[in-house]
Amino acid sequence: MTINGRATTADVEPRTLLVHLIREQMRLTGTHVGCETGYCGACTVHVDGKAVKSCTIFAVQAEGADITTIEGVASGEVLHPVQEGFWERHGLQCGFCTPGMIMSAIALLDENDNPTDTEIRHGIEGNLCRCTGYHNIVRAVEYAAAKIRGEEPPPPDWESEY
Amino acid sequence: MYPRSFDYVAPTSLEDAYASLGDDSKVLAGGMSLIPLMKMRLFSPGLVVDIGRIPGLDAIEDTGDHIEIGALVRHAATATSDVVKDNATALATAASLTGDVQVRNRGTTCGALAHADVAADQPAGALACGAVMVVGSASGTRDIDAADFFVDSLTSALEPNEILMSIRIPKAGPGEASAYDKLGRRGGRSDYAVAGAAAWIKKSNGSIEAARVGVTGVGTKPQMAYGVAEALVGTDGSDEAIKTAAERALEGITILEDLYGSEEYKSHLTKVYVARAVKAALAGL
Numbered sequence: 001m002t003i004n005g006r007a008t009t010a011d012v013e014p015r016t017l018l019v020h021l022i023r024e025q026m027r028l029t030g031t032h033v034g035c036e037t038g039y040c041g042a043c044t045v046h047v048d049g050k051a052v053k054s055c056t057i058f059a060v061q062a063e064g065a066d067i068t069t070i071e072g073v074a075s076g077e078v079l080h081p082v083q084e085g086f087w088e089r090h091g092l093q094c095g096f097c098t099p100g101m102i103m104s105a106i107a108l109l110d111e112n113d114n115p116t117d118t119e120i121r122h123g124i125e126g127n128l129c130r131c132t133g134y135h136n137i138v139r140a141v142e143y144a145a146a147k148i149r150g151e152e153p154p155p156p157d158w159e160s161e162y
Numbered sequence: 163m164y165p166r167s168f169d170y171v172a173p174t175s176l177e178d179a180y181a182s183l184g185d186d187s188k189v190l191a192g193g194m195s196l197i198p199l200m201k202m203r204l205f206s207p208g209l210v211v212d213i214g215r216i217p218g219l220d221a222i223e224d225t226g227d228h229i230e231i232g233a234l235v236r237h238a239a240t241a242t243s244d245v246v247k248d249n250a251t252a253l254a255t256a257a258s259l260t261g262d263v264q265v266r267n268r269g270t271t272c273g274a275l276a277h278a279d280v281a282a283d284q285p286a287g288a289l290a291c292g293a294v295m296v297v298g299s300a301s302g303t304r305d306i307d308a309a310d311f312f313v314d315s316l317t318s319a320l321e322p323n324e325i326l327m328s329i330r331i332p333k334a335g336p337g338e339a340s341a342y343d344k345l346g347r348r349g350g351r352s353d354y355a356v357a358g359a360a361a362w363i364k365k366s367n368g369s370i371e372a373a374r375v376g377v378t379g380v381g382t383k384p385q386m387a388y389g390v391a392e393a394l395v396g397t398d399g400s401d402e403a404i405k406t407a408a409e410r411a412l413e414g415i416t417i418l419e420d421l422y423g424s425e426e427y428k429s430h431l432t433k434v435y436v437a438r439a440v441k442a443a444l445a446g447l
Contacts (some may be wrong), residue, residue, distance in 0.1 A: 014170030014210065017201075036163040038198050042266060050238075050267040055163075056197045057268070060170060061190075061214055081253060104263060126262030 001065050003028070004072030012059045019043045019054035021062075022069060030070035030099050034128075041127030044100035045069050051107035053126070070099035073106060080139070081147040082106050089156055091140030093131035101127045105141045113148045115141070165200035172212040180300040182211045183323040189213055191234060194261060194269035195277040212326065222246060224333075230296075232328045237266035237274070240284075249333045251446055252340035252360035252439070253287035259344060259351050260284060275311070276326045278318040278383065280309070280418075281354040285312055285384030286340050289376025290360035290439075293331045299324040308376075312383040337365045342440030343435055344379065349420055355379030356422040356430035359387070359411075360438035363399070365447060370394045375436055379427045381415045389413035390436055399444045408437040 001008060003026055010025050022028050024047065034042030036055050043055040046068040073080040081106045085091060092098045101124060108115060108123030115123060120141045121134070129137060139157060146153040173179040183189070188207035190196055191214065196352040199205040213219065213233060222243050229249050231240060240246050241258035257271060260283050274284045275295065287293075288308040294304040297320060308329075311319050320326060334340070343359030344351055357379045364372040373391040378384040389410030398401035411433045419425045 012169055013353070015165045015200075017164070036233075038194065038200065038265070041262070044264060051264050052268045053264045056194060056201075058190075058193070058197070058210075059210075060172070061193065061212060063172075123263060126264040 001062055001067055003067045004069060014058060014060055016059045017055055017097050018045070018047075018057040018059045018062050018067075021059040022054060022067070028069050032096055032099055034096065034100075039128065040097070040099050040100070041104060041124075041156070042100040044103040044127065046103060046107060049107075049110070051104050051126075068103075071104060073102065080106065080144075082109065082144040083145035084147065085140035085142075085153075086137070088153075089136055089140040089143050091133065091137045093133050097127055097129045097131075101129065101137055105144065108141070109145055109148055113145055115145060117142075163201045165197075166203060168200075168207055169209045170212065171209065172215045174215050174217070176216060176298060176327070179211055179213055179216060179299075179325060180298065180323065182209065183299075183325070184209070185322050187211055187322065189276070189325055191267035191273040192236065193273075194265045195273065195279065204384055219327070223300040224335075225330075228330045228332055230328050230330050231271055233270065233272045235271050237261065237269050237271060237284075238335050240271045241266065250287065250291040250293075250331045250340060251334075252290045252342040252362065252443070253284060253293070253331070255342040256283035256287035256358075256360065259292075259342070259346070262352075272326045272329060275329065276318055276320055278312050278314075278316055279354070280315050280381065281347075281356075281358075281379040282384065283342065283344060283355055283378065285360055286355075286358050286360040286376040287340075288329060289384060289386055290340050290342070290374045291331045291443060292362065292363040292374060295319075295326055295327045296328045296330055297324045298327040303327070305330075309386050312385060314383055317383075321375040335364075337371075337447065339363055339443050339446035341439050341446055343438045343442055345431060345435065353355065357428055357435050359432070359435040359439040361436070361443040362438065363394070363443045363447070365399060365444070368398055370397055370399050373440075375410065375411075375440065377415065377432055380432050382418060385415060387411050387415065387436060389412065390440070394440065399440075401441070404437050404440050407440065408433045410435040
């Protein structure tokens with residue numbers, strides 16, 4: 001398989017989950033293991049360009065696949081617009097859900113770079129944040145969408161008057 | 163959280179897959195239902211037969227009179243396919259409301275049907291749209307009507323040596339339309355159905371000529387609400403007629419209380435969602 005652009009091989013038991021291959025054999029620990037039951041989305045990676053939950057895929061199923069993890073989204077020192085959005089709009093508190101949130105947000109923006117608030121919320125419906133920081137996460141994705149479109153992102157909430 | 167050890171094969175033809183299947187084996191397609199069950203060790207097959215590498219199973223085909231959805235068509239593809247949306251709206255909507263984005267990218271429509279969860283969305287759509295399950299095994303293929311396919315909780319009419327190769331749905335003719343609606347466990351339409359209903363209606367000269375209604379989430383299996391369909395036929399599909407017909411939604415259905423609602427609440431929801439599905443199908447004409 002290819003992970004973050006690098007061809008790689010591994011021998012695994014059939015029951016090895018993709019997330020464990022990524023974390024323990026590839027040592028890419030940015031992808032998190034959260035609920036382990038397919039609900040929380042912390043383990044979200046891209047397999048052949050689609051956001052999927054790596055705790056609910058056997059590594060053998062991904063043989064030959066092109067995989068992108070959170071470690072593969074920045075260009076060197078330059079953050080991906082979604083990473084920048086989470087930074088600029090305080091899209092995280094504890095950070096545990098963040099890698100999965102970012103991978104889902106990137107997949108959403110790949111298909112639709114001008115999503116409404118509702119579309120953003122539906123786009124990250126497979127990712128749970130237990131800090132309940134959804135508001136700023138939505139703002140972070142909104143920021144990234146504007147950046148990807150080449151527009152000026154809306155000002156942060158804390159600069160607007162209520 | 164690992165499943166128990168199992169043997170794994172990934173055949174590249176249906177013939178090889180059939181040859182591998184036996185009493186202690188399980189077919190793996192998207193894995194969105196099977197893998198969590200295996201991880202929780204509620205189910206531990208000795209052999210997993212991964213059909214994900216068999217070519218030709220991932221197509222949605224328009225065969226003239228029918229559409230055919232292959233075993234590896236993902237929920238996301240069923241939900242966004244124009245031919246499915248136009249001809250089996252209830253199934254496309256049910257697919258769009260299945261799981262979440264990541265689950266829809268991976269899980270398959272046929273897999274969701276074969277899994278036969280009592281609260282899954284797409285079985286209701288398949289029932290209402292008159293789907294036929296095309297089942298293959300080493301000894302050939304057989305067709306099973308959706309109405310006969312769901313046997314009990316997590317139990318379909320599939321034998322251990324069979325694979326649900328595809329489903330076949332008659333294309334929507336003039337005056338025919340279908341719809342699906344549900345209440346999800348997380349409120350709105352998210353997550354498994356607390357109650358869901360799909361309706362298919364054929365209307366001509368101002369009156370309903372035929373109807374099929376499938377319900378999910380409330381009982382021991384996804385099943386037909388024959389009483390509602392019977393009551394709709396011959397009416398004009400007015401709100402009053404729909405309300406009267408929906409009163410028969412519980413005929414032949416065992417309502418099960420669960421974490422998400424009492425028997426009384428679920429009985430009420432069944433009627434509400436049957437009425438909404440019928441109304442939405444009529445609005446789609």
